[in-house]
Amino acid sequence: MSAKARILDKLRHSLAGTEALPDDFDETLVTEPWRYPPEQRMARLRELMEAVRTEIHLTDQTRWPALLADLLAKKQLTRLLIAPRTDHGRQLSEHWQHRSDAPALHAYDRPVEEWKHELFHDTPASLTGTVGAIAATGSLILCPDRHEPRLMSLVPPVHFALLRASTIHDNLYEAQRALNWRAGMPTNALLISGPSKTADIEQVLAYGAHGPKDLVVLILEDA
Template structure:
């Protein structure tokens, strides 16, 4: 029997065992939540927002608390302090109109062409700004879902990533987010979890920031609900 035929036979046997297991009326799906949820409980008495901020800052992310009405002003203050020459943004994002109004035109750049045409300008940019799908309080992570309106490159290439996160979109854990968005039945094709700026310790066990992405992550946390 050839190697390819043997491989196909082994694969068929594996699939048959899996099918048999699912047909077994005695077998029940494993409910991992019963085991995981106690581990995710936080006895400190922190709110979900406080827990997110603490974890995010522990990963060297900067968190700026602001409001729905005040975040454009907070962004302007951040841009004055960091003085990036160019801020790249998605022209079709939910914050595009606000950015158009509050960021100087000479500083704002749109990701409005193919990356091959934008590459020289994009790789020379200082900062990129994106919205977020939500955040994970248990780890201080951001949930980012790239799209045509906001390509992945905006949060990957510029050395400073500015992320807008609404407090109402925070979830206690990744498991809670999976349930909230129904990913068991409709898993998104492109979903990112971002925990702090890019970092690696692969080289001589030295922790280096910015090796594979932004050196800095600044989160504009919009307080759009009561503390919970």
């Protein structure tokens, strides 16, 4: 028997003769203080994210590619990393075909070991989707997968994120319920509340030390 099997077997037998405690969890303790009228959720999210230097723009499902192209031009970013197998990656690629002035698109479509230097040194910006946001904490929710790996939101200095307004939840508990995490947690879940920042060195706040120095959120308002 392996060491892992022995440990699991010991844990299983340790419960012999015991009884489960009744579940008296009161969900109001983690929801009521952090609940907002639907029309205030976006405002609450913007207030908290902009307070930590997140850039937010309102757009819609049709116009966001053009807005993104304009933002890239204003920031003088000549290259954008995308996930071509996602819906937003395909939509952006189609839009780019009709713009001769658009920055170059680079696809995350191979193992990182094959292009690590290019990713870390020649990729100024990336675009990812989100699965929602939390108004109470001003946080985006990302669930990276093989099509849109974690490195896309971690390595490039500028991170553009798409967020549908209808997926802004009041609090983490309600977000978990809406995403049905009880039935199966994602392999990787991220809560992003602004650009990377630290004050470890001499208590001076610095951006970009452990990730993107700029976070730009495009909120897609419902039609």
